[in-house]
Amino acid sequence: MAPELSLDTGRLEAALTHWLSHETQRGVFVTDPQFRLVVWNQWMEIHSGRLSSDVIGRSLFELYPEAATRGIREYYEGALDGAVTVLSHAFHRFLIALPPTNGELGAAEMPQSAHIGPLSHESVIVGTVTIIDDVSDRLATEHALRKQIEAQRRARATAEQALHAKDEFLSTLSHEMRTPLNAVLGWARILLDRQTLDHALVQRALQVIERNASAQAKMIDDMLDMARIVSGKLRLEMKTLDFVSVVLSAVDVIMPSADARKIAVRTRVDPTSPLIVGDPDRLQQVVVNLLSNAVKFTDVGGAIEVHLDMSHTEACLTVKDTGRGIEAAFLPHVFERFRQGDASSTRRHGGLGLGLALVRDLVELHGGAVSAQSDGEGKGATFTVRLPTMAVTSVSADGGRATGPGPRALMGIRVLLIEDEPDSRDLSRAALTRFGAQVSAVSSSAEAVQVVLSASAATLPNVVVSDIGMPVEDGYVFIQQLRSLSPERGGRIPAVTLTGYSTPADVARALAAGYQLHLSKPVDPVALIEAVAKLSREAI
Amino acid sequence: MDLSALQQDAMIELINIGFGRAGAALSKLTGHRVQLEVPEIQMCPIDEMADRLRLLLDNEVATVHQIFSGPVDGDALLVLDRNSAAILKELLTSEPPLPLEIDRSAREVLTEIGNILLNACLGTFGNILKVKVSFSVPHLTLDTLESVVGSITVDRTGLRYALIVHSHFRLRESSLTGYLVIVLGVGSIEMLIRALERWDGDR
Numbered sequence: 001m002a003p004e005l006s007l008d009t010g011r012l013e014a015a016l017t018h019w020l021s022h023e024t025q026r027g028v029f030v031t032d033p034q035f036r037l038v039v040w041n042q043w044m045e046i047h048s049g050r051l052s053s054d055v056i057g058r059s060l061f062e063l064y065p066e067a068a069t070r071g072i073r074e075y076y077e078g079a080l081d082g083a084v085t086v087l088s089h090a091f092h093r094f095l096i097a098l099p100p101t102n103g104e105l106g107a108a109e110m111p112q113s114a115h116i117g118p119l120s121h122e123s124v125i126v127g128t129v130t131i132i133d134d135v136s137d138r139l140a141t142e143h144a145l146r147k148q149i150e151a152q153r154r155a156r157a158t159a160e161q162a163l164h165a166k167d168e169f170l171s172t173l174s175h176e177m178r179t180p181l182n183a184v185l186g187w188a189r190i191l192l193d194r195q196t197l198d199h200a201l202v203q204r205a206l207q208v209i210e211r212n213a214s215a216q217a218k219m220i221d222d223m224l225d226m227a228r229i230v231s232g233k234l235r236l237e238m239k240t241l242d243f244v245s246v247v248l249s250a251v252d253v254i255m256p257s258a259d260a261r262k263i264a265v266r267t268r269v270d271p272t273s274p275l276i277v278g279d280p281d282r283l284q285q286v287v288v289n290l291l292s293n294a295v296k297f298t299d300v301g302g303a304i305e306v307h308l309d310m311s312h313t314e315a316c317l318t319v320k321d322t323g324r325g326i327e328a329a330f331l332p333h334v335f336e337r338f339r340q341g342d343a344s345s346t347r348r349h350g351g352l353g354l355g356l357a358l359v360r361d362l363v364e365l366h367g368g369a370v371s372a373q374s375d376g377e378g379k380g381a382t383f384t385v386r387l388p389t390m391a392v393t394s395v396s397a398d399g400g401r402a403t404g405p406g407p408r409a410l411m412g413i414r415v416l417l418i419e420d421e422p423d424s425r426d427l428s429r430a431a432l433t434r435f436g437a438q439v440s441a442v443s444s445s446a447e448a449v450q451v452v453l454s455a456s457a458a459t460l461p462n463v464v465v466s467d468i469g470m471p472v473e474d475g476y477v478f479i480q481q482l483r484s485l486s487p488e489r490g491g492r493i494p495a496v497t498l499t500g501y502s503t504p505a506d507v508a509r510a511l512a513a514g515y516q517l518h519l520s521k522p523v524d525p526v527a528l529i530e531a532v533a534k535l536s537r538e539a540i
Numbered sequence: 541m542d543l544s545a546l547q548q549d550a551m552i553e554l555i556n557i558g559f560g561r562a563g564a565a566l567s568k569l570t571g572h573r574v575q576l577e578v579p580e581i582q583m584c585p586i587d588e589m590a591d592r593l594r595l596l597l598d599n600e601v602a603t604v605h606q607i608f609s610g611p612v613d614g615d616a617l618l619v620l621d622r623n624s625a626a627i628l629k630e631l632l633t634s635e636p637p638l639p640l641e642i643d644r645s646a647r648e649v650l651t652e653i654g655n656i657l658l659n660a661c662l663g664t665f666g667n668i669l670k671v672k673v674s675f676s677v678p679h680l681t682l683d684t685l686e687s688v689v690g691s692i693t694v695d696r697t698g699l700r701y702a703l704i705v706h707s708h709f710r711l712r713e714s715s716l717t718g719y720l721v722i723v724l725g726v727g728s729i730e731m732l733i734r735a736l737e738r739w740d741g742d743r
Contacts, residue, residue, distance in 0.1 A: 071568075082610065082674040083663065086655045088648040090633045091569045113648055115677055123610075125672075138644055146636055 027096075027112075027132030030119060035060045035076055038127060047098045047110065047134075064096050075116045079128040084117040089135050102136035105143075111135050169337075172353070176219060180212035222354040225285075226337065229361045236279040236365055240526050242430055243276045243283065243315050243387065244269050247308050250287035254295060261300050265291075269308040275431075275525055276315055276389050278366045283387075286362050289355040290319045290383050297381070298323035314368075315389050320382040326374035334372045335360035363387070409529055411436035413536045416461035418448045418478065419498070420470045424521075428465065428498070431525035432532065445473035449481050452490040463535045464495035465528070468510065475499070479514040494535035498523050543583050543733070550736050552578050554664055555705055555720075562660035566653065570632045575710040576657070582704040586723060589702040590689040596704075596719055597621055602640065602647075603688045604654025604680050608662055610673040612728035614700070615692045616662055618654035618707075620718040622682065625650055631712050640682060651680045657707065661720060668739045669731060692723055699726045 020028050021041045030039035036059050040052040050063070060076070061068040072095065075085040087095055093107070095114040100107055112132050119127040187205040191197065228234040251267055258265050294304045302322040309316045326334055337357040356372075363370045368387035374380065415437045419425035422443075429441045440461065442448050452461065464482065468475035475497055485491035496517040497510050507518045516538070517531050543551065559576035566574040584592055602625035604618045620628065622640065629646045630637055632653070640646055655678045666673050681688070705720035724732065 078659070081663075082666075082672045083659045084606070084655070084675045084677050085659070086648070086652045086678055088645070088652040090635065090645055090649045091652060117677065118674055120674060125674075135645070142638060142643060142645055145638055145642060149638065150636070 027114075027134075028130070029060075030127055030129050031060055031076070032127045033080055033125070035073075035128070037063075044132075047101075048096070049099075067096055076128050079116050079118045080125055082118050082125060084115060087112075087114040087116070089113045089139070095130070095132055100136070101134055102140060105136060105139055111139055173223075177216060180216045183212040184209050219354075222358060225358055226354050226361075229358070229365075234365070236282055238277055238279055240275050240277055240524050241280045241283070242427075242434065242525065243278075243317075244308060244434075245430060246280055246283045247287055247306065247317060250284050250291060251306060253284075253288050254291040257292070258295050258304065261295065261298070261302075263295055263298050263301070264303040265306065266303065267306045269306075270310045275434075276387050278387065282362050283366070286359050286385065287317065287319075289359045290317075290385070293355055293383075294319050294321035294323065294381075297321065310389065313389060315387045317385040317387075318382055320380065322380045325377045325379040326372060326381050327377055328374075331372060331374060335370065359383075359385075409435045409533045410536070413437045413463060413532065414459070414461045415439045415532060416448060416451055416464045416493075417441040418443075418445065418464070418466040418470070418475070420444060420467060424467070424498075424523075427525075428523065428528060431528055432465075435529050435533075437532065445470060445475070445478035445481070448478055452482065452485070452493075455490065457488065460490050461493055463532050464493050465532065466495060466497050466515075468497055468499035468501060475515075476509075476513045483514040494538060496528075496531045496535060498528070543581075547733060547736060548581060550739065551581055551703075554668065554736065554739070555581070555661055558660035558662075558664035559657070559707070561663075562656045565656050565660070566632070569652075570711075572632065572711050574632075575708075577708040577710070578705055579708055580706040582706075583729075584702055584704070586692075586700040586702050589704070589721070589723075590686075592702075592704060593619065593685060593689065593719065593721070596706075597685055598623070599684050599686070600682075601625075601685050601688060602650060602680065602682050604651055604658070604678050605688075605691075606655070606658050606678045607676040608673045609676075611671040612665070612669065612673060612724065612731060614722060614724040614728060616658045616675075616723075617688070617692070617721040618657055618718055619685075619688065619721060620650075620716075624716045624718060627714070627716055628653065628709060628718075631714055647680050647682075651678050654678055654680065657720060661705070661722070665732060668735045670735075692721075700724065701726065701729045 021039070024041070025043065027044045027047065028039065028041040029037060029044055031037055036057055037055050040050070040055050042052075045051055055063060061073060067073070070092075075083075075087070078085055089111050092112075092114075094109045094112040095116075096112075098110040098112070100110045105111060111134070113135050114130060114132045116128060116130050118125045119129045187208050191202065191205050194201070225234065247269060248267070251265060255265065291304065291306070298304060298321045304322075305318075305320045307316075307318045307320075309318075335356050337354060360370050363385055366387055368385060370383065370385050373382045373384070410432060413436070415432050417425065417428055417432065417439055419428060419441070420443050425441050425443065429439050432439045440451055442451060448464075448466070455461070466475045466478055479495060479497075482493065482495065483491055494516045495514065496519060497515045498519050498521055499506065499510065500521045501510075510518045516535055519527055519531060555578045559578060563574050563576040566576075582592060597619060598621045600622040602620050602622055606616045608614060608616060626637065626640055626646075629640075629649050633646075633649055635645065637643075638646065640650075658678070659675070662673060662675070700723055703720075703722040703724070705722070707718045707720050709716050709718065
């Protein structure tokens, strides 16, 4: 038997009615068996915009005829038969069209879930009750969760792919590292096992060991470079440079191995090629890799052609070989990391498959592009590198912005260049010559004075370019001697100094000593050309 | 109490009528053709129910539970393997999947599916018994089979029977099986069987 209730049920019922009407955060409404509204709570008032006093007594389906057309009425009829109906948001979207509470969900109606049930009194069904929930927040949460899970799934797939590529690379790597190691170990053991060693054998063994150790060192360098590029840690030391000399020195690097295979390397460069901005070591690596690749895949007795052409906007280097060519199917993958045309274990050509990938990455880091072309197997291949040239804007010697010098900027100008350090001298001479200057280059102040004194009026230099720090007599001594000459003998030739001393005091001292311009080392070739061109137009 | 072969056939036919209606309702809701079939029913005393269900279901289940009351009263449940529940929800909605535990929308969908089935099945019983039964609001739980069985066997007196209805869903070239469990007191069962015989005789 139930315990005696001492509660004031009347007050509790009133409180419950109040709570349902005013406080619950759900829509609640009640109808009689003819579906006329009897209760319409505050939530319904707020979200429908219809006051309880306006809807009580009216039929639900007269107020919301659209609900009847969606088949909602049969759920209410079921309720009069005692059935409870759950309306999920996924299947119904909403029970009664109400304005949305969260515009971001993009629905024209507030998303709802609802249930409709009978209201009974003493076992007789006297009406229906409907409860509506706004599921906007729930949908937003689930949407966010789905996105999160999808992002995690994608991240996992990427990681797995990377892991797979890494596994493949590790197996190639161990194979490739082992190959030269086998040769080194094999020959070392031969030498150890021999009782007597003849000179020829030792020579041969050492050559093999040296060659294989070098090959392995090259592989390790390539790997480290690739690792730096992949991790974004490769820093380019960008400077204005002469791409012609980069190409020529790369050809020098590759010549011994080309010679060894009797491969002819024919080089044709455009001497007026403009300057480009780049990292000279990395660009040389690009050209060396392309050339090594050509040597590697060209049979004994073949030929490689290296062309460097210039246009106003780009330097275009082509390396063409008569080698085994590239299959059309492999052509799109030729610059991908760890890819080689022949991936079989019996392939003839070793290597990590990093050389061309490095070429592409380095060229792209320079703002250029690389492409490969081949008419198919056995038909040779052509690789083309395009790099932007210095026709782009650069900073001129006087600090203002100007376009780079034209290829004839120094045409007909005689320059006396004084520099004791041979590499710097060659670099400056190359830059000046490229722009049409006639250069007399000397390594000391005394020689320079000789050149001036022995010159006639027609051969007197137009501009002097001089280093400051030199043994015996420095640049200050030289300019004093020059300025002590009469104007006709060359005393008024404009002069620019190239020096590592570049504090304001140094600059002031150089100008006071008789130089017209001061350029700091390392010298930007463009600044040098512009300085010489400027001085050649000025009398002092 | 066992059902004779004839009673069993009549019962299957009766439930199939309800399932036909439920299938039509689900097809209309989802836009996919949904067919529901009853290949088999079993009736057993409630203490054997746990053993029978264990043979049919995994331990992790999704259950929609409704209590009904009136001249006949008892419990009605739709029990699905957790996997089948997730698949069923996938097949019926186009939302990408989330684990059921955190997907309230999916649980709501399953609740509605269970509600439609239970209403249809008990509605046909009500019709032939010519009585009105009232239902509680359906409730979905993700739990173990043990605790589902525990929740309906505990704390009730009197001999009760469980009707286990194998329910085949066919949709979008897939099919999966759920189990409708209706637990009735012995009095309600006897009423139902007598009504069934009358209904069968009337046809």
